[in-house]
Amino acid sequence: MNAPSADTTVCEFVMSPNQGERPQGACIDTLLLHYTGLREDALSAWNADPFGEALRWLINPKAEVSSHYIVDLDGRVFQLVAEDRRAWHAGRGSWKDCADINSCSIGIEIVNTGHAGGLPPYPRAQIESVITLCNDIVARRGIAAERVLAHSDIAPARKADPGEHFPWEVLFHAGVGHWVKPVEITDGARLMLGDSGETVSRLQQQLVRYGYGLSVTGAYDEATLQCVRAFQRHFRPMQVDGIADISTLATLESLLAALPEQKPIA
Ligand SMILES: [Zn+2]
Structure with a gap:
């Protein structure tokens, strides 16, 4: 491995040991967004220092998880794994013909307590940094807009992050991701659990x-x-x-x- 250094100019580098080689010929075609969430066993630590707690977890060998980047509430960005290495953020899941998302993706953890913490809004400074970082990665890697995804997209049964309060519309208008204005909710026929045909x-x-x-x-x-x-x-x-x-x-x-x-x- 080369001496660790950041892939972009937007952040500092703190290396996580939780990483591996990407398989030979792996094509990085997906950008996956997460929230850090709230660990039940670390509530008090979280309340005191949400970024520090999340960062310590992502660089703890026992955690066996990591991401390429983490974005703090105030917009600070740290890189933990070089982009050409395989970080451990996606777990089991799939998108189109890819069943090993860690091998084909770059992962960004965004500090937020998530559903367990009542889905607090993402601060503006944090989202601005997410947009800058995403635009930088997407441009350098040639990632298609429709491959900027939520963790919940690739693992609907297991994951809910970054959650329904994540401002995908704001990202889209800043050039990140594929999105259309959602159609208004009206009364009418609905398909639901138990239906078939x-x-x-x-x-x-x-x-x-x-x-x-x-x-x-x-x-x-x-x-x-x-x-x-x-x-x-x-x-x-x-x-x-x-x-x-x-x-x-x-x-x-x-x-x-x-x-x-x-x-x-x-
Ligand atoms: Zn996630």
């Missing part, structure tokens, strides 16, 4: 087409509910309930329609 298959196909790891079964099962909930957290955050109402279905349609044209493979 063609309309459920179509919903599942659309979620899979966007990238979610889901089987097309025609049955609105627990996995489908979790996937719809993950979709809502990212793209229709006004109501996160795992029920595919008209607004959810229409937002998914418009998101797919707004994707850059996929060139057929020659």
Whole structure:
């Protein structure tokens, strides 16, 4: 390994031992955003020093977790793992044809207590730093807008971060990520747990087409509910309930329609 140094000019470097080699030929095509969350066994430490507590955890060999970057509440950024190395932030999950997200991604942890802490808003200074960092990474790595993802997108059954209060719209208007204005919530037909048939298959196909790891079964099962909930957290955050109402279905349609044209493979 080369002497550790930051990949960008926006931060300091504090090396985490929790890292490995990327597999040979691995292509870095995904940027994954997280919140640090709240560890139940570290509440008092967290309250005293949320950034320090999260950082100590990410560089603790016993934790066996890490990320490439961490962004503090005040916007300070630290890099913990060189981008060409494999950090341990994603765990089990998938997106499109990638089933080993750590190998193909760069991970950013954003200090926030998350759902366990009542989903506090992300301070403006922190989001500005996230935007600067993301723009820098995406430009240097040529990462497609639609591959800037939430941890919950790649692991809907296990993860909820960075949560429905994360300002994806603000990032989008600053040039980060793929996003469309969510369609307003109205009354009407809804698909939910226990439903089955063609309309459920179509919903599942659309979620899979966007990238979610889901089987097309025609049955609105627990996995489908979790996937719809993950979709809502990212793209229709006004109501996160795992029920595919008209607004959810229409937002998914418009998101797919707004994707850059996929060139057929020659
Ligand atoms: Zn996460």
